[in-house]
Amino acid sequence: MNPFSLAALAGLALLASHAASAQTISRGEVIASTCFTCHGTHGVSPSTIPSIDYIPAERMIETLKAYKAGQRYSTIMGRHASAYTDEEIVEAANFLASLQKKGK
């Protein structure tokens, strides 16, 4: 194999790894997708369960942490929120807030 093709291969590998990182589905998106079952696809609810598509990340983080700590009344959100680390809550909240910016 000549040096040129080696260099080309290395370049391709670099491109591939860039493409890969850009195409990774984030943990925030994965966790948020599980919110959508009750709160509607992309957080837009069709019925009695509140929509969560309009909530700024800071307020979402504060709210979920309050559910988790048992400081905010809920029928079921306390049981859900207590499963997540603070880091996961931040990532999911940021993802949800980013949907609003994208207009989804």
Added chain:
Amino acid sequence: MSRLTRREFVKLLGASGALSTVGLAGCQTAPAPGPSTAAPAKAAPRVVVIGGGFGGATCAKYLRLYDATLNVTLVEQHAKYVTCPGSNWVFGGMRTLDDLTQTYTALRDKHGVNVVTDRVVSVDAGKRLITLASGKTLGYDRLVMSPGIDFRWGDIEGYDDAATQVMPHAWKAGPQTALLLKQLQAMPDGGTFIMSAPPMPFRCPPGPPERVSMVAHYFKTQKPRSKILILDSKDNFSKQALFTQAWDQLYPNMIEWVPATSGGKVVRVDPRALTVHTASGGSHKGGVVNIIPAQRAPQLAVDTGLANTSGWCPVNQLTFESTQVANIHVIGDASIAGALPKSGHTANNIAKMTAAAIVSLFRGVPPPTPSHVNTCYSLVAPDYGISIAGVYRLGEDGQLQGVKGAGGLSPADATLQQRSQEAGYAQGWHKSIVADSFG
């Protein structure tokens, strides 16, 4: 929980060597990732989803949401789908079957899924080729099978296809639900409704006691002298303390539950006499008899080599790819999914994790760390709801496990106001999951 390292990821993918083969397949078939690459665009990867319930519909939709370049085909034998969740509410007079009926129009028109109304006859996993009843064939790069459940015909002597027309199971919503409703409406006041409840594992663990609750509500309001007898193949049931507490309160002296060890296990039925016989030698005659048989994965999954001796389909719980047949993912009730119960909610979540995994595998990147949720609401009365919830993560042993310290049941000491709120959310949950899966 931390992200998976590449090494852990390879370990979790397991012995099928999926990473290398999939990585290659992805390189061969994935479209060019962006304008900066010189490689010409190849044909889009093809995913075929078999089965249009909560699992299959959600997977088809989210595959397209995650990657709009994928060629996604959903094969379902019926043009319409009646949701099992909510179908017990029909007996309580709260919903009609029409209210529960979904189409695949949005998947086709809004999400670009190719919807094929046809029945799968066979899957050739070697050639990656599906043969349909119409004679057409479909090729795939990855196949998602979401086939639901079938019954263990033969476990209860005398309970065959003909018997279901006399003693309906109503465990697949549709004509069976309509038949059971008609029988309940025709039953004179003072009659007995008998339910034979199945052994674990089965679709919708809180379904039998919810159905009893809805029938009890109907009896209380329309036929108050009637009784309910639950003959159970188990010694306990889902949300038992909450259901029992509510039954004592709302339907006193109406419902009798017989656990397996006290003579509850039905082993034989006589449809002509509307009589059931139990393992302990007892027999019971009902006005209406509902037999919910033991369950397993459907025959197509068995014929494709996906089921093991348990009757269900073992999968890699990261990707839901079969551990027995490469390139086929089994999702929903038919899969063995660790601690996840078999529910519409988990089918929806499994579908999303599987869609994310498949998209990642095509791209040659590790699938994201999965996170699953289950939420099962049950109505004990139109204004009285209870729930169970759980969040599930992949353990180091590759099994999905409930996160400790989270999830669980509605509180035993909840107020009637809280039960009412949960009843409202139960109905909202149905609208939401339907929209998230089919809309």
